[in-house]
Amino acid sequence: MASITVASPANNIICFLADAEGRVLGPPLDLPQDAGPKELQLLLNTILQTEEKLPFAFYINDKELSSSLGAHLLQNKVSVEQILQIVYQPQAVFRIKPVTRCSATIAGHAEAVLSVAFSPDSRQLASGSGDTTVRFWDIYTQTPLFTCYGHKNWVLCIAWSPDCKQLVSGSKDGELRMWDPTTGKAVGNPLTGHRKWITGVAWEPAHLQVPCRRFASASKDGDVRIWDTVLQKSVLCLSGHTLAVTCVKWSGDGFIFSGSQDCTIKVWETTQGKLIRELKGHGHWVNTLALSTEYVLRTGPFDHTGKQYSSSEEMKKAALVRYTAAKHDSPERLVSGSDDFTMFLWEPATGKHSKARMTGHQQLVNHVYFSPDGRWVASASFDKSVKLWDGYSGKFITTFRGHVGPVYQISWSADSRLLVSGSKDSTMKMWDMKTLKLREDLPGHADEVFAVDWSPDGEKVASGGKDRVLKLWMS
Amino acid sequence: MPQGDHIDLARKRHGYRPDYFERKRKKDAREVHKRAAFAQKALGIKGKMFAKKRYAEKAIMKKTLAMHSERTNRHKADDQVQEGAVPSYLLDREQTARAKVLSNTIKQKRKEKAGKWEVPLPKVRPIAEDEMFRVLRTGKRKTKQWKRLVTKVTFVGPGFTRKPPKYERFIRPMGLRFTKAHVTHPELKCTFNLEIIGVKKNPNGPMYTSMGVITKGTVIEVNVSELGLVTPAGKVVWGKYAQVTNNPENDGCINGVLLV
Numbered sequence A: 001m002a003s004i005t006v007a008s009p010a011n012n013i014i015c016f017l018a019d020a021e022g023r024v025l026g027p028p029l030d031l032p033q034d035a036g037p038k039e040l041q042l043l044l045n046t047i048l049q050t051e052e053k054l055p056f057a058f059y060i061n062d063k064e065l066s067s068s069l070g071a072h073l074l075q076n077k078v079s080v081e082q083i084l085q086i087v088y089q090p091q092a093v094f095r096i097k098p099v100t101r102c103s104a105t106i107a108g109h110a111e112a113v114l115s116v117a118f119s120p121d122s123r124q125l126a127s128g129s130g131d132t133t134v135r136f137w138d139i140y141t142q143t144p145l146f147t148c149y150g151h152k153n154w155v156l157c158i159a160w161s162p163d164c165k166q167l168v169s170g171s172k173d174g175e176l177r178m179w180d181p182t183t184g185k186a187v188g189n190p191l192t193g194h195r196k197w198i199t200g201v202a203w204e205p206a207h208l209q210v211p212c213r214r215f216a217s218a219s220k221d222g223d224v225r226i227w228d229t230v231l232q233k234s235v236l237c238l239s240g241h242t243l244a245v246t247c248v249k250w251s252g253d254g255f256i257f258s259g260s261q262d263c264t265i266k267v268w269e270t271t272q273g274k275l276i277r278e279l280k281g282h283g284h285w286v287n288t289l290a291l292s293t294e295y296v297l298r299t300g301p302f303d304h305t306g307k308q309y310s311s312s313e314e315m316k317k318a319a320l321v322r323y324t325a326a327k328h329d330s331p332e333r334l335v336s337g338s339d340d341f342t343m344f345l346w347e348p349a350t351g352k353h354s355k356a357r358m359t360g361h362q363q364l365v366n367h368v369y370f371s372p373d374g375r376w377v378a379s380a381s382f383d384k385s386v387k388l389w390d391g392y393s394g395k396f397i398t399t400f401r402g403h404v405g406p407v408y409q410i411s412w413s414a415d416s417r418l419l420v421s422g423s424k425d426s427t428m429k430m431w432d433m434k435t436l437k438l439r440e441d442l443p444g445h446a447d448e449v450f451a452v453d454w455s456p457d458g459e460k461v462a463s464g465g466k467d468r469v470l471k472l473w474m475s
Numbered sequence B: 001m002p003q004g005d006h007i008d009l010a011r012k013r014h015g016y017r018p019d020y021f022e023r024k025r026k027k028d029a030r031e032v033h034k035r036a037a038f039a040q041k042a043l044g045i046k047g048k049m050f051a052k053k054r055y056a057e058k059a060i061m062k063k064t065l066a067m068h069s070e071r072t073n074r075h076k077a078d079d080q081v082q083e084g085a086v087p088s089y090l091l092d093r094e095q096t097a098r099a100k101v102l103s104n105t106i107k108q109k110r111k112e113k114a115g116k117w118e119v120p121l122p123k124v125r126p127i128a129e130d131e132m133f134r135v136l137r138t139g140k141r142k143t144k145q146w147k148r149l150v151t152k153v154t155f156v157g158p159g160f161t162r163k164p165p166k167y168e169r170f171i172r173p174m175g176l177r178f179t180k181a182h183v184t185h186p187e188l189k190c191t192f193n194l195e196i197i198g199v200k201k202n203p204n205g206p207m208y209t210s211m212g213v214i215t216k217g218t219v220i221e222v223n224v225s226e227l228g229l230v231t232p233a234g235k236v237v238w239g240k241y242a243q244v245t246n247n248p249e250n251d252g253c254i255n256g257v258l259l260v
Helices: A037-048 A069-074 A292-301 A313-328 B001-016 B020-041 B042-071 B106-114 B206-211
Strands: A014-017 A024-032 A056-060 A084-090 A101-107 A113-120 A126-129 A134-138 A143-148 A155-160 A167-171 A176-179 A197-205 A214-219 A221-229 A233-239 A244-252 A254-259 A265-271 A274-280 A286-291 A334-339 A343-346 A356-358 A366-370 A378-379 A383-388 A396-401 A407-412 A416-425 A428-432 A436-443 A449-454 A460-465 A470-473 B133-138 B142-151 B180-184 B193-199 B219-223 B239-244 B255-258
Touching: A014 A069, A024 A037, A037 A056, A037 A084, A056 A069, A101 A343, A113 A155, A113 A449, A113 A460, A113 A470, A126 A155, A134 A176, A143 A221, A155 A197, A155 A356, A167 A214, A167 A460, A176 B142, A197 A366, A214 A244, A221 A244, A244 A286, A254 A286, A265 A286, A286 A292, A292 A313, A292 A366, A334 A470, A343 A378, A366 A407, A378 A407, A383 A407, A407 A449, A416 A449, A416 A460, A470 B255, B020 B042, B180 B239, B193 B206, B193 B239
Parallel strands: A014 A084, A197 A244, A286 A366, B180 B255
Antiparallel strands: A014 A024, A056 A084, A101 A470, A113 A126, A126 A134, A134 A143, A155 A167, A167 A176, A197 A214, A214 A221, A221 A233, A244 A254, A254 A265, A265 A274, A286 A334, A334 A343, A343 A356, A366 A378, A378 A383, A383 A396, A407 A416, A416 A428, A428 A436, A449 A460, A460 A470, B133 B142, B180 B193, B193 B219, B219 B239, B239 B255
């Protein structure tokens, strides 16, 4: 046990440490008043017997502990009669530097840029636009790489496979096309089946299958289709929604969640395409869904170290390790944002009733996103604000105000400390989680910002919008 | 009973003649040939008039035939790629067109310095002093005539306090003081009720500008923070100029056009 010098022996505080889910770590401790977060971190590392010194953040009654224990208790008037519960949260070991400047403005698209996505290993960048092309960009030289023609109408969604080998793009006429990122050429024929435009694409997680074969697509015609890239056709069609499906997510447990304009969320299983559960509760269209493990599923086996894998088995194992670490043995959580100005927190594996209802927005919620470590949920709404909620309980934490137009999309940095938001007022803003305030203003776009993405290695942010240029931001 | 109705009366009483329908059918069939014969034989002005009528009839007939045959025609699917691409989350939503990013603020500052703007109303009717002011007689015998009452609409700032009434030369009545203006955005074509920040220039003279008199053609500065405009540098715009387009003292409200 590391020794902590006692300043005033008479004013000790009895407390016990608990983790985010409430499980108590060991017996109650007698700590001196001037113990601060650093001393607590040291203590916790020795109790947990970790090899490296992992950083932690401590919370007493949901307020972060930033000064010494005594000062914090005095400030917040916490009574010392009861045994104090200190909740600890692990923080990411690496720290992402905030991006401050626009390093490049790359023109190329002839119409508005509708979606932007970094590949999971952060080496490639792709964007889909209203001029019916998908373009690949070279991040290191900040120039265009390939232009992929083929779609006949606006390219609405793009999605990288978790092993970085394929890119799928969905367009306004209901077609999906696959592209090879190394050559920029189309792979196979276009996949037809949907009758109206594609609203979302989700790949099967890497830990379930590598090389990635299957993905799900949601469309306005109310169907979710599961496609196989090797067979080049639709293997399953999950119909059940009566109105357009706005969002589809493939969870790490092997379920597919689809949110629709008919105010319901349906949970499907993927072997036979059967409906498992229907989550009802919203009063208006479900616009967006977010899973607590979404970031890990999107990046697959790749993480901030930038390690490359040679064989599929290695990738699968690495992806599984990352997934179980991110899940922390608790069931996956799902947050849905809707046009009825509220969000619901669900635990689909345990039941069909919502765990919490998150109200507070004054306009429709356009985008919700879990932080990569699952601690927080951020929601972007048309009421010009971004709200932060607790990822485990759904409790409201704070509102980020600053935008003067509806906020369209948000993106987290890989260490969950920074959040960037793009809005209709043509600015992007970066918010800090430690201070819960605005960190950086990123102006520069000439028109509405439609898509924002932070690279998984945290180096760059890419954004595209109505002004037809792609902007890359660096620190 | 009128004279010509004996046919209808007979039909009512006895019904149609037995061979009526057959004779009608045959007669109508012969009509076509008769018409054609007339068209071929008619000469002179008669022929010309008939030909003109027949041509118009033919054109209409062709159109109706084409419309009927549309049913069996197969058209290529309309593959037009529309303009104004929006992402999927905006597709089912109607969005009002919003004001684009502002015109250059540096240009505006330069124009401000020169005192010249491109305004919608470049020339306004000059207003004489006796129209602008009304003489107010004061004093025990009402003989002093040095006070003036402003008859036009004025704007006084929020921190305005009157001079001591004994020394006040120009009186701005409270009933003619306004704080808000109905300003129309020329591109969006919608009108907002915005607060006035100040009077920038009254074309009738600098004295009226300093007094805050608002007449037709005056350039005023309004608070546009509710429009959500942002400069290219990312700063939020909160004040813009507008020009007054009506006579506020006659209407009771200030209408203006935003200068973009």
